[in-house]
Amino acid sequence: MKLFLLIILTFLIAANANPISRKCTCKAVSNTIHFSFHSWDISSCKFCSCKDAAMTNCEQACKTMVESYANTGCGKVIKGSKVKYSWEASTCSSGVSSVEYTCA
Template identity: 60%
Template structure:
């Protein structure tokens, strides 16, 4: 019984440190260049029981950049022409951020 409790505590600590290693997700958003209001968002990829070195997590930022760049070239949906957007990505605890590069909606 004591070993089960210790194992449960170790698993809980591992999950806190490594976030949700059971199901990691790479999320992407096209946000305004000033107040970072989201115009559109995508769930790019996910992986079960993967580490931060998994390609789905490593390539999260680059994939998000390409998606938002294409989104801007297609006119950004119903966003006003000429609006400026940036890409924002979140690969869970593996990394997140917002670009400094801006894209103009066609």
């Protein structure tokens, strides 16, 4: 029985449905081909569900990060470039925004 549980847990982790450790990651991507300009690890949690604040607020936190990134010039990106935010909250949610931000 213990071996069976170990096999199931290994399968879940290998299938990227890691119930032990979840992460919220964020990227500033180009508005056309979604090429990544910059990325951030925003939060993580151990043994948490998709209802944990670190996962439910992932998109909003990413939006705020990319908005600030654009307002401060997007690093070495050409002025006037447009970026979107892309987020992934482990297996809980992910996506690319439809909102575009212009690099200052």
